[in-house]
Amino acid sequence: MLKVGLIMSTNNASTEAEAIADEFGFFDDWEDRYQMLIDQGRKLAPLPEKYRHDDFRLRGCQSVVYFAAERDDADKITFMAQSDAAIVQGLVALLLRVYSGRTAKEIRETEPEFLTKIGLDSHLSATRKNGLASMLNAIKSAAAE
Numbered sequence: 001m002l003k004v005g006l007i008m009s010t011n012n013a014s015t016e017a018e019a020i021a022d023e024f025g026f027f028d029d030w031e032d033r034y035q036m037l038i039d040q041g042r043k044l045a046p047l048p049e050k051y052r053h054d055d056f057r058l059r060g061c062q063s064v065v066y067f068a069a070e071r072d073d074a075d076k077i078t079f080m081a082q083s084d085a086a087i088v089q090g091l092v093a094l095l096l097r098v099y100s101g102r103t104a105k106e107i108r109e110t111e112p113e114f115l116t117k118i119g120l121d122s123h124l125s126a127t128r129k130n131g132l133a134s135m136l137n138a139i140k141s142a143a144a145e
Contacts, residue, residue, distance in 0.1 A: 013106050017098045017114035024118035033118070034087065041089030044096070047082035060134030062127040063088045067135065069142035075103050077142055081135070091120075091132055099139050107143035112136055 011019065027033045051068040058065040063085035071077045079100040083089040098114065099107050115121060115132070124132065 013098050013102050013110040017110065017112075020094055020097060021114045021117040030119075030123055033123075037090030037094070038086045039090070040093035040097075041083075041086055041091075044082065044089065044093050047080055051080060052082070058131075058134050058138055060137075061088065061131035063131065065092070065131065065135065067138050069138075071104070071142075071145075075105075076101055077104060077107060079139060079142070088128065088131060091128070092135065095135055095139060104143040104145075107139060 024033055024036060027036065047066055047068075052066050056066045056068050058067040058081075061083070063083050065081060065083045065088060067079070067081045069077050069079050077100070079096050081092045081096065083092055094115075095112075098110065098112070102110070120132070121129070
């Protein structure tokens with residue numbers, strides 16, 4: 001089950017990460033992979049207006065990225081994020097698929113190895129890598145609180 005906007009899956013985080021690696025592994029050409037990344041980002045619902053201001057702007061990203069986390073009574077954390085750049089929005093979508101709706105423990109224990117498996121570590125610009133690291137840090141920090 002995929003819920004657009006607040007991405008949640010019935011899979012655990014590791015299984016979802018493997019699914020992403022499999023989906024991207026289908027494509028040999030990086031233009032196709034970038035298009036898939038952009039398509040993933042387009043599936044996200046708009047971020048609620050209450051999160052679109054400087055208090056929720058993620059630092060360390062060249063593009064504008066708003067990021068929010070909400071924790072429920074069962075210790076599950078829902079992440080919401082949005083970027084003004086298509087590729088970064090796709091990165092946001094992938095991270096939300098893996099980490100949103102998970103317990104803090106599962107988030108802390110799930111490393112983002114799927115990003116290396118799909119080759120993003122060697123195909124992103126330095127500024128996008130910095131932004132990706134900022135998003136991952138925000139996710140892990142929310143789980144550490």
